[in-house]
Amino acid sequence: MSTPTAGSSRRGDGPPWGATRISVSFGDTLALDDVTLRAVPGIVTAVVGGDGAGKSTLLRCLAGALAPDSGTVAGPGPSATGYFPASSGTYPDLTVAENLAFRATAYNMRGAVAAQRAAELMERAGLTAARDRLAGHLSGGMRQKLGVVAALLHRPDLLILDEPSTGVDPVSRSGLWLLIAAAAADGAAVVLSTTYIDDAQRARQVLVLDAGRELAAGTPDQIVADMPGSVFAVSTAPAGKAARLAWRRGGAWRVWNRPGGPGGAPAAGERVIPDLQDAVTVAALAREYAQAGETGQVGDTDRAGGPDPAGGTDPAGSGPAAVSGPAAVSGPASPSAKTASRARPVRPARPLAECLAVTCRFGPFTAVREVSIRVRAGEIVGLLGANGAGKTTLIRMLLGLQRPTAGRVALLGEPPSRQTRRKIGYVPQSLGLYDDLTAAENAAFAAAVFGGSRAVLPEDIARHPRVSVGQLPLGLQRRAAFAIALAHGPDLLVLDEPTSGVDPLGRARLWDTIAKATRAGAGALVSTHYMEEAGECDRLVIMSAGAVVATGTADEIVGNSQVTVVETDAWARSFRQLSAAGLAAAVAGRSLRLPSASMAQVRSVLADDSARVFRAPATLEERFFELAETSADRQVSA
DSSP states (O other), X not given: OOOOOOOOOSTTOSSOXXXXXXXXXXXXXXXXXXXXXXXXXXXXXXEEOOTTSSHHHHHHHHHTSSOOSEEEEEOSOGGGEEEEOTTOSOOTTSBHHHHHHHHHHHTTOOHHHHHHHHHHHHHHHTOGGGTTSBGGGSXXXXXXXXXXXXXXXXOOSEEEEESTTTTOOHHHHHHHHHHHHHHHHTTOEEEEEESOHHHHHHSSEEEEEEXXXXXXXXXXXXXXXXXXXXXXXXXXXXXXXXXXXXXXXXXXXXXXXXXXXXXXXXXXXXXXXXXXXXXXXXXXHHHHHHHHOTTSOSTTXXXXXXXXXXXXXXXXXXXXXXXXXXXXXXXXXXXXXXXXXXXXXXXOSSOXXXXXXXXXXXXXXXXXXXXXXXXXXXXXEEEEEOTTXXXXXXXXXXXXXXOOSEEEEEETTBOOOHHHHTTEEEEOTTTTOOTTSBHHHHHHHHHHHHTSOOOOOOHHHXXXXXXXXXXXXXXXXXXXXXXXXXXXXXXXXXXXXXXXXXXHHHHHHHHHHHHHHHHTTOEEEEEXXXXXXXXXXXXXXXXXXXXXXXXXXXXXXXXXXXXXXXXXXXXXXXXXXXXXXXXXXXXXXXXXXXXXXXXXXXXXXXXXXXXXXXXXXXXXXXXXXXXXXXXXXXXXXX
């Protein structure tokens, strides 16, 4: 057993830091099992997994906050390590400036040096105007950036960040990644944990954990290349053995065709060029399949209609179990599969939920400004926006919990009331469950409130009849919340960040539950920060500064938007040059992406003649950021 040892404090000297074959147990729970991680100077390494995967335990060992039961940990020593815990490590009753001054004192930084470094980082993080605000009064994204700035203050050689982006909107996440990339470009070894696959795709090295064990490791490209078997896209949920190896993605279905084994590939599918999300999902399925055995059930999925994380079945699902269709496609779903999956029941003329030119003011502050939005039966509407965009206020007005200052709100065709709310299934970000009650007790309470039948809980939750909800893994908590919210057969689902903290396979299964409810005729309004989930929605509504700035499908919103991309082995030098010129660059492995700069601007700055500079289609997140930046004069109706 070993705790972090002092290594070379000169970046790039000596062997890489990290953990070698460490194991950690808490009582009967094995949190880490023979896990190895390398932290290399100038490189961003992402540790990926859902809640309970072991990410925080691994990072605590790496930071010296926890000693492993076995294995070794090496690092540059406490004075050269910067650590951002899952709680952000800031003091809510201190101001931004006071938090940084306290951290500077802890690292023996004094006078002008500490003040200059704090000012530099506050400016880079966009916190200068908030320097005298209490940390407890900051938005979630600003508080996360303050925590990262505090960890960076003393220029650490090893920077450890525990889920800095979880629950953070895309605009704030972009700002966080600028700080992270700058630290790596300056030579620090950066290790961060995340539940977001798109965060992992930005990293140079990735370690995927599940239940304390390594699922996959390497560069994103290596993990994809090492994925066993092949993946096919289909339009409907497969049945039989194929259902055990299928997951929902981008409004359609993926099926893993296992190497050397039966089943898994559908009859009417197109072969997909897999990406990192596919590879991580396949790794989780492979482990499930191996644990269950060839004849066992995997994730409650071995039945007609495909997986149902809420514990029920899908009578509408169908699909054969052989394979054809050699064409390979890339991306979340093939066009034919995605189009077919969007078949919906005939929608009634009257929307289930409607806001017409709604405005909400709190004193002189306008939280929502002339917003119109509709949710109809059979559709999933995604609500996107940065923190403070007005999403929560809009949802509260739809539910009748907040009166609009102007405009009209209708819920199921009439003003919101207790009666209309009885026909709503609501899952808030906090889940709305009582932590000290068991899942069955929560279900009984909800049944008494709504006057309906008690929820049928998924089998893996029912196997823990005496365990309180607060002691269950987050994935099981969310599945319990979904089952309870759906038990009374609601006409409308209102879901706030429903998959936050859940691994890719668990996220796919939760989205299948949402899709099944809408296929049965319900409508769904879903608020999310995870851009990949936008593909699960029939229509998106993007809000900024209280107004709607874009509506439509993800493809319609992105349109022809492009970004400038720089590919170079000397990415760190190019990043520093672009930053010095005021051009913000997002890191993706060894590539840099600049949404707001032209090729001519970039070429005029770079000194690297070997760098490849070109234009590429923008992602939805990049388009989202652009809309947020230019939203002041843009207001459109949903």
